[in-house]
Amino acid sequence: MAELSPFGYRPRPAWINDCDPRIKLAALAGLSVCSLGAGWLSLALVTSVAGLLWLGLVPSAAVFWRHTRFFLFLLMVIVLVRALLTPGQVLLELGPLRLTLEGLKSGLLVAWRLLVIVLLGMILTASTSSARIRSAVAWFLKPVPLIDERQAATMIGLLIRFIPVIFRQVRETAAAQQARAVAASRNPLRRAVKLVLPVTRRIFLTADRLVYAMESRCFTLERPFAPPEGGKNDLPLAASALILCLVLLLV
Amino acid sequence: MMPILETVDLSHRFADGKWGLKKINLAVGKGQFVVIAGANGSGKTTLLRHFNGLLEPTSGQVFVDGVRVGKDLLRARKTVQMVFQDTDSQIVGETVRDEVAFGPENLGLSRQEVRLLVEQALETTGLQALADVSPHLLSGGEKRRLTIAGVLAMRPQVLVLDEPFSNLDFPGTKMVLEQLMALHRSNMTIVLCTHELEKVAAHAQRLVVLSRGEMVADGPVAEVIAGIEKFGVHPPCSLKCKGRLEPWLS
Structure with a gap:
């Protein structure tokens, strides 16, 4: 049996699952853009709201940790680099390295903003099937000239659909390398290269097989798209997203 | 009677210059259950991919129900459907129902027709109860x-199947084999490639053996299987121990 992933959609009786995917996508885009310039207080508010929504969708905190630990590690690196490179009041001095208060604050703020965007993205993918995301993307791209909205939407739909498969492949490859004592290698760059190369190869092979399987079943871009459908909670969701955007911009 | 599948002098050469298939002449009649056996790299998958036009022949021709595959690709793919070895990389649907609907939707059928075909396919395979489950939560x-x-x-x-028993445990293999036997009883033509003859030999009517891209044997299973070891395929244990083929399904 496959392991549950916090990124994968699972049908469940949650009110956010039934909302119009166009509103969810617009809310994600709006909140992400507004988060980029947000301050501490407004970020705390958005994080609380996103956290509450997220709690009902993600299987468990352990699953979340397992799937996002590398991203959280990246955020920690961002905080550290900012703390070391930004001039200001020195908190800690280790030889030539100086960790500053201003740098720490700035690093934490950037990391928090990125975390909020990822949380919001996870809420979207966990609560919306790739077919509905695809139809919403096609709806938004339709008026854009020179872009085949069906092709773009299919690509996005497949990408979202295959995120859990890619994660599984990363886990399997990492486990196989751990079994051969990769941890004994002290060079993190070498470890990363050894992981990335076979995983990338597997992803390309999977994509190749997927193309054959889709072609075999007469895939065409002209296949019907289910029109995006809304639910009774669309208006409250849109209003909440709008208010949160204003809070992020103004507070 | 005109064969439903036919290859005439079919040869396939890969981009790196290696020959995948050499002058394959094969005709499969309607309702037959044919097993194609061969060691790894013998050309089994390459041959199957020619049956519904996923690969183009370097030379020779492939006919589906009397019409050249390249002449009407859609017709060939509607007539011959292929189940690939790696299930995870061919499942595109978010739920079991979505996955089954993928093909009929590509054919441009109405929603009602798609729904009907999906329900029928789910019923035939006994998956109705799992219709709204994510495919990745299913067993092998x-x-x-x-x-x-x-x-x-x-x-x-x-129905063309590429190594359908790979990575399956005993209940999973039994489940799939029972499904295939039921389809064969309903007059479906089945072409299955495998190197695990143990599971399927006693249930099939005909055995074709490939070795290094060439067809080296073709005939009733009992006749062909006797000397199959020399082509790198392990004969069923029942044949070695008891001198006869014993079915996997009771």
Whole structure:
């Protein structure tokens, strides 16, 4: 049996699952853009709201940790680099390295903003099937000239659909390398290269097989798209997203 | 009677210059259950991919129900449907129902027709209770049945399966084999490639052996299987121990 992933959609009786995917996508885009310039207080508010929504969708905190630990590690690196490179009041001095208060604050703020965007993205993918995301993307791209909205939407739909498969492949490859004592290698760059190369190869092979399987079943871009459908909670969701955007911009 | 599948002098050369298939002449009649056996790299998968036009022949021709595959690709793919070895990379649907609907939707059928075909395919494969489940939460045997349901929903006349028992445990293998036998009883033409003859030899009517891209044997299973070891395929244990083929399913 496959392991549950916090990124994968699972049908469940949650009110956010039934909302119009166009509103969810617009809310994600709006909140992400507004988060980029947000301050501490407004970020705390958005994080609380996103956290509450997220709690009902993600299987468990352990699953979340397992799937996002590398991203959280990246955020920690961002905080550290900012703390070391930004001039200001020195908190800690280790030889030539100086960790500053201003740098720490700035690093934490950037990391928090990125975390909020990822949380919001996870809420979207966990609560919306790739077919509905695809139809919403096609709806938004339709008026854009020179872009085949069906092709773009299919690509996005497949990408979202295959995120859990890619994660599984990363886990399997990492486990196989751990079994051969990769941890004994002290060079993190070498470890990363050894992981990335076979995983990338597997992803390309999977994509190749997927193309054959889709072609075999007469895939065409002209296949019907289910029109995006809304639910009774669309208006409250849109209003909440709008208010949160204003809070992020103004507070 | 005109064969439903036919290859005439079919040869395939890969981009790196290696020959995958050399002058294959094969005709499969309607309703036959044919097993194609061969060691790894013998050309089994390459041959199957020619049956519904996923590969183009370097030379020779492939006919589906009397029409050249390249002449009417859509017709060939409607007639011959293929179940691939790796289930995870062929499942595109978010739920079991979505996955089964993928093929009929590509054919441009109405929503009502798609719904009907999906329900029928789910019923045939016994997956109705799992219709709204994510495919990645299914067991190996269920995933394989789902891939079969996905192609059955397109109402093919020929079902082509590439190593359908790989990575399956005993219950999963039994489940898939029972499904295939039921389809064969309903007059579906089945072409199955495997190197695990143990599981399927006693149930098939005909055995074709490939070795290094060439067809080296073709005939009734009992006749061909006797000398199969020299082509790198392990004969069933029952044949070695008891001198006769014993079916996997009781």
